[in-house]
Amino acid sequence: MKTTKSIPLKNQLLEEAKRELVNGHAKKRHPFRYFTLATIENGEPRQRTVVLRKTLIDSSLVFYTDKRTQKVEDLLHNASCSAIFYHPKKLLQIRVCGTAEIITNKEQIATYWHTVQEASKKDYTTNLAPGTPIKNLDAVTYNKKENHFCPVKIIPYSIEYLQLKRPNHLRVLFSRDDKDWTGAFLVP
């Protein structure tokens, strides 16, 4: 990355991390469009890929899911979660740890629902809950009247930046205290 002498390095790295998290949904084909979300299921880690739909002004991350999925059940029991993003060209990894909030406000749900492509809306309308064992693929049927769309917001309390590069790798842990972020360099 370009460095600007007047701005401390830690601030530049935090800004870069936040910017890339916005680019993830705003820029076509950006590698942060998909991230791995880890939740806790009965004390065990469980991970899956999800699409980054929106990064809010406070760096909260929004993804969409079906409210009947295991991840929603996990987050209702334990809202702690972790999201990992990887940019292969920059060799940049961003790990976000946060608290998930299942969005239940009807107006907010409607606003997010309008952003879902028509062809994708059916993904949230299966008659059987996602993950239900089925004997054959014909068992997957859709309900035209009802959906189980569920936007989820991850409110971050830490963002860890790691970039592999020569001569020295760069690793910084940013922690949020109310609205302020403080950064600490770590041994990479």
Ligand SMILES: Cc1cc2nc3c(=O)[nH]c(=O)nc-3n(C[C@H](O)[C@H](O)[C@H](O)COP(=O)(O)O)c2cc1C
């Ligand atoms: C490329 C890709 C993108 C995905 N995006 C989402 C997504 O945005 N939301 C979602 O709920 N599942 C998404 N999935 C499916 C999840 O990875 C997962 O299989 C599913 O949500 C069930 O997870 P759970 O049982 O742990 O809740 C995606 C899968 C792939 C391969």
